[in-house]
Amino acid sequence: MPSYYNFIIVLVVLMLINSLVVPGLSEKKITDTDYGTFIEKVDKGKVKQVKMDEGKIYYSALNDSNEEQTYQTGAVDDPDLVNRLLASESPNENGKIEFTKTIPRQNSPIISFLLMWVLPGLIFFWIFRSGSKMIQGRMGGGENVMSFGKSNAKIYAESEIKTTFADVAGQDEAKESLNEIVDFLHNPQRYASIGANLPKGALLVGPPGTGKTLIARAVAGEAKVPFFAISGSEFVQMFVGVGAAKVRDLFKQAKEKAPCIIFIDEIDTIGKKRDSRMGGNDEREQTLNQLLTEMDGFNGQTGVVILAATNRPESLDSALLRPGRFDRRIQMELPDLEGRKAILNVHLKKVKHENINLDLVARATSGASGAELANIVNEAALRAVRLGKDSVTTVDLEESVEVVIAGAQKKGKVISDEEKKIIAYHEIGHAIVAAKQKNTAPVHKITIIPRTSGALGYTMQVDSGDQNLMSREELLNRIATLTGGRAAEEIICNTVTTGASNDIEQATKMARAMVTRYGMSEEFDMMALETVNNAYLGGDSTLTCSPEISAAIDREVLKMIKDAHEKASQIIRDNLDKIHELTDYLLQKETITGDEFMAILNKK
Ligand code: ADP
Ligand code: MG
Numbered sequence: 285m286p287s288y289y290n291f292i293i294v295l296v297v298l299m300l301i302n303s304l305v306v307p308g309l310s311e312k313k314i315t316d317t318d319y320g321t322f323i324e325k326v327d328k329g330k331v332k333q334v335k336m337d338e339g340k341i342y343y344s345a346l347n348d349s350n351e352e353q354t355y356q357t358g359a360v361d362d363p364d365l366v367n368r369l370l371a372s373e374s375p376n377e378n379g380k381i382e383f384t385k386t387i388p389r390q391n392s393p394i395i396s397f398l399l400m401w402v403l404p405g406l407i408f409f410w411i412f413r414s415g416s417k418m419i420q421g422r423m424g425g426g427e428n429v430m431s432f433g434k435s436n437a438k439i440y441a442e443s444e445i446k447t448t449f450a451d452v453a454g455q456d457e458a459k460e461s462l463n464e465i466v467d468f469l470h471n472p473q474r475y476a477s478i479g480a481n482l483p484k485g486a487l488l489v490g491p492p493g494t495g496k497t498l499i500a501r502a503v504a505g506e507a508k509v510p511f512f513a514i515s516g517s518e519f520v521q522m523f524v525g526v527g528a529a530k531v532r533d534l535f536k537q538a539k540e541k542a543p544c545i546i547f548i549d550e551i552d553t554i555g556k557k558r559d560s561r562m563g564g565n566d567e568r569e570q571t572l573n574q575l576l577t578e579m580d581g582f583n584g585q586t587g588v589v590i591l592a593a594t595n596r597p598e599s600l601d602s603a604l605l606r607p608g609r610f611d612r613r614i615q616m617e618l619p620d621l622e623g624r625k626a627i628l629n630v631h632l633k634k635v636k637h638e639n640i641n642l643d644l645v646a647r648a649t650s651g652a653s654g655a656e657l658a659n660i661v662n663e664a665a666l667r668a669v670r671l672g673k674d675s676v677t678t679v680d681l682e683e684s685v686e687v688v689i690a691g692a693q694k695k696g697k698v699i700s701d702e703e704k705k706i707i708a709y710h711e712i713g714h715a716i717v718a719a720k721q722k723n724t725a726p727v728h729k730i731t732i733i734p735r736t737s738g739a740l741g742y743t744m745q746v747d748s749g750d751q752n753l754m755s756r757e758e759l760l761n762r763i764a765t766l767t768g769g770r771a772a773e774e775i776i777c778n779t780v781t782t783g784a785s786n787d788i789e790q791a792t793k794m795a796r797a798m799v800t801r802y803g804m805s806e807e808f809d810m811m812a813l814e815t816v817n818n819a820y821l822g823g824d825s826t827l828t829c830s831p832e833i834s835a836a837i838d839r840e841v842l843k844m845i846k847d848a849h850e851k852a853s854q855i856i857r858d859n860l861d862k863i864h865e866l867t868d869y870l871l872q873k874e875t876i877t878g879d880e881f882m883a884i885l886n887k888k
């Protein structure tokens with residue numbers, strides 16, 4: 285039954301009550317008059333009908349323009365009134381005033397009590413309930429079983445989760461930690477008999493797309509227990525108290541189904557630090573308080589394990605992290621080279637493929653998360669279908685890596701020959717500066733085919749292994765490589781273009797980090813000048829120094845970039861012949877591999 289149905293019934297009942305209270309003539313507009321006017325109208329023979337009620341007299345009479353109108357006046361103790369009415373004339377056909385008196389209802393005190401106090405209460409309750417039902421229905425509650433103090437949505441436990449640890453590649457440390465939980469869920473008695481309490485909760489922490497949600501499901505799949513999954517945002521409702529009720533409900537259901545797993549995804553939505561800043565957020569704080577209470581409310585042997593995931597651990601309220609709550613923290617990291625190979629393998633199992641050079645693809649995707657790798661494999665499969673092939677090859681994967689990094693090829697874009705030449709010199713400039721320095725990643729590919737991301741060309745460098753540390757020299761070389769494109773434009777084309785904007789941004793960021801965070805400048809030694817917020821989400825940073833130091837930082841950064849630019853320019857000037865040769869080749873081919881590039885460069 286749609287919930288607005290209730291609402292309509294309430295309205296109808298209200299209308300009925302209204303018409304009971306104002307008897308008879310209620311449909312018409314009623315004008316107030318005094319008793320004198322009433323008597324005057326009676327005497328003048330204008331009155332047609334009189335209805336005497338308790339304390340009130342309603343009458344209809346002709347007004348000054350001879351139209352019938354309804355009036356009311358307060359009843360006065362007037363024993364003469366009946367005689368006067370009988371004696372007076374009236375515009376009625378029989379010349380008599382019609383008059384009646386309502387019989388006073390002698391309600392029993394109980395009934396009047398019910399009518400006065402209980403009925404309005406019930407009606408309000410009804411209105412409120414159907415009102416909130418309507419709103420919640422619209423907010424996506426769907427079929428709901430709301431009543432006071434209960435949440436509207438049924439939280440269903442998934443009982444047969446197919447995901448297992450085999451679907452989660454890499455992340456061995458995380459799996460190891462979680463294995464204990466799996467074991468506990470398999471045979472809680474064993475832990476209980478020794479008196480060991482398992483951690484009630486484990487918090488999965490890491491950058492987006494590293495498989496936090498995935499591994500939580502895998503724990504349930506491994507343990508073969510019901511899985512209550514809910515996202516933090518689902519608790520935050522419009523009405524204060526609903527989120528808290530939902531938490532209560534969730535734990536109640538979970539305890540009935542124990543052993544089981546409760547998984548709260550994106551817990552930072554409700555678990556943010558409570559602060560005293562203006563207003564606060566009552567609903568969120570109540571929900572959080574309820575969660576804390578519930579976590580304290582069962583002992584570690586109940587068989588309910590709570591997993592939660594977040595990519596903003598630093599924003600969580602410390603009460604959540606204290607022992608007895610989420611006291612176990614499981615770190616999910618971006619995969620390293622081996623991890624990326626493993627993840628690619630897991631996802632390649634789902635598509636037909638042949639002769640994949642896994643190593644090459646894994647090296648080209650340094651810094652990619654599990655979710656991005658899954659996406660790359662899927663893009664490759666889509667490309668294979670588009671090209672009418674029946675299995676995925678390395679080329680498909682390489683192309684889809686580029687699609688994910690730089691967007692799809694934009695073949696239709698018209699670029700003049702003059703511009704094309706500048707773009708080619710720019711890219712060769714990057715490549716040659718990279719190749720002529722030591723300690724730089726080898727050039728993997730150079731292309732001047734524009735991409736949908738706006739890149740008109742790019743030079744891809746791929747590290748040969750996994751790099752955990754970067755030295756000062758390597759960073760400076762990288763900055764020099766970034767300035768190489770612009771340096772080639774200046775020296776060879778005698779111009780500067782907007783094509784270097786991304787290079788400039790990256791070079792500046794890198795130089796800044798060297799000064800403010802890595803302690804790689806002479807002037808500031810090992811002083812931290814910046815703190816990073818939200819390390820897992822892009823990592824914006826805040827300066828923590830005086831304005832004077834801030835200005836000095838800028839000077840230091842500028843000096844670093846200028847030196848790098850000068851170094852790159854020198855390399856360009858020293859290799860002009862090779863650059864012309866390589867650019868001609870690139871213009872002709874549009875895309876060249878690192879090997880082709882090195883062959884020409886090293887040719888005597
Ligand atoms: P998170 O919750 O950390 O943001 P998800 O668990 O939602 O990330 O991961 C999204 C998708 O990425 C998964 O469904 C899976 O396909 C893929 N993925 C991420 N990490 C891994 C991994 N370690 N092994 C296999 N697939 C992964
Ligand atoms: Mg997630």
Ligand code: ZN
Binds near residue numbers: 710714783
């Ligand atoms: Zn560039």
